[in-house]
Amino acid sequence: MNGERADAARNRAVLIATAREMLAESGTEKITMDALAERSGLGKGTVFRRFGTRAGIFQALLDDVEITFQERVLAGPPPLGPGAEPLDRLIAFGRARIAFMLENREIARAALDGRARGPAGPTPMTSMHIRMLLSRLSLDVPDLDLLAMQLTGALDAPLLLYTAQDANAPRGVAMGERLALGWDELVRRVCR
């Protein structure tokens, strides 16, 4: 049983690493269940059991980078990680989240393909982290839970629009910087 589990974990690691290589070489398009099986040297049945569908491959890739992101937030260097002032952490969090989402938007889009409902997304973690930082800001706001949901929406909505629609080319300032500056501005206004 332990041997089986170890095998499963090793296969998963091999498949994720292989999918990453393929992604770096030629983007999402050429990643299929068959191509991943062939390139990894594992059987099609193994790939199918691991991921279920092609979208499942990208969901697994996304989960993988999401965990790394969460580790940076929870235990990485400040101002994203602990140790900085809550307002600076809030601004740094939005900035990092925007960069993360833009960096991984091809994977995110491919992970959504064929899913029945829209992006459940990483909103719960985002909302919880924003809520935690808001509580340290001593704001005179009666409903911090709601404010955290609102700011999560304010952070996610422009990103989702951009990720889903493959928006027009950014003009002047690059899109990531534009979104980061807008987040900075919003948070300072709300928290002053």
Next chain:
Amino acid sequence: MNGERADAARNRAVLIATAREMLAESGTEKITMDALAERSGLGKGTVFRRFGTRAGIFQALLDDVEITFQERVLAGPPPLGPGAEPLDRLIAFGRARIAFMLENREIARAALDGRARGPAGPTPMTSMHIRMLLSRLSLDVPDLDLLAMQLTGALDAPLLLYTAQDANAPRGVAMGERLALGWDELVRRVCR
């Protein structure tokens, strides 16, 4: 040709009115393609051509009330309609939108059933209206388009959460009032 179009429009009006009656009597559950055909006295083929699927019935109901809402915003009495100060209109808009979404959440949920992607929702109109009001506030904000998207997200996100999840019973203050107060608070903070 004109006769055919007039027939189609009349059939549509009859079907919408019938669906509204059924909705008022017993909620969304008993509204099916067959039941609507029987009750309206129109053929199943007509119902199918009008709406395509059961979810299509609810989408049509939603479009119908959405138009009424937009008319109130564009030409109704202030502060929701024209004539009030932009900040008051912005606050009134969020409050009205929240009430509208909560009032129509059963329809909205039923309209989503089986749709491939998440709610496209009425976000474009919301975002455009918020953008228009922001432009009249003479805020010292470099990117009003982005601020409008952020505020749209801040308005929509808690509502979508509530609409999609059939949230827990509101505690103390009713949910609509809680969301309206939170919108008021957020907008005042952003616009001061």
